[in-house]
Amino acid sequence: MRHGKKVNHLGRTDSHRKALLANMASSLIEHKRITTTLAKARALRTYVEPLITKAKNDTTHSRRTVFSYLQNKEVVAELFRDIAEKVANRPGGYTRIIKLPNRPGDNAEMALIELVDYNTVYTKEAPAATEKKSTRRRGGSGKAKKVSAAPAAETPANDAPAADAPSTEETA
Incomplete structure (x- = not known):
């Protein structure tokens, strides 16, 4: 039984799946959007979003941790330099999956996965200096x-x- 086993194996061995997700994450960070199957896009989202969150804290330890997943110095540098700066105020949800028509050859469900802050159609330019307001649960007297x-x-x-x-x- 598969109780509590949420990872999609994608029909691959563990090492093959890790290499696939690392390569797809590198491509996503480098190109800001990629087209893939829907199952791979959903698996990639759970793989790359924690890496982007870790990149918001620019320390040597977090760089080494992200590098252990991606194995590409240029991509890690771009992630910490450009992408982390753009998503600094975003609390999560760094990627967007858009369904595309099925692939003609094998009728596989296709999807476009992209970084949310790099799509100018959906996002409106908001001032970057807006600070998050602290909210209080209690109304007070x-x-x-x-x-x-x-x-x-x-x-x-x-x-x-x-x-x-x-x-x-x-x-x-």
Whole structure:
């Protein structure tokens, strides 16, 4: 029985599967998108996303760990230099799998796997300097909310005369 065994063996031995995923991960990092079968794309996602997460912490140990998986110095350098910088604020989900029509020869399900931040069609350029706001679970006492709401009500009345005055940028 296969209880608790989630890895897709892809019809290969363990060493062959590791080599396949390492080569596909290197190609994905180098080219930012690759076309493969749907099963291989799903297996690649679970292989490459932890490597990208590890690349966000640029230490010698994390570089050596990622290199032990990829075995390609140029790809590791690109991962830590370019990709880690782009995904620094993203908490996960670095890849996107898009289903394609079946392959004509053997009718295999095909898919396009790509790095999310490198697709300009789906992603809109957001300012990179946005900091993640800390959220609080507890509402706190109502007293603090009432105090902070009172000054906010006075500010629009004070700003009204300043809005009527012409600015120097508009006249120039």
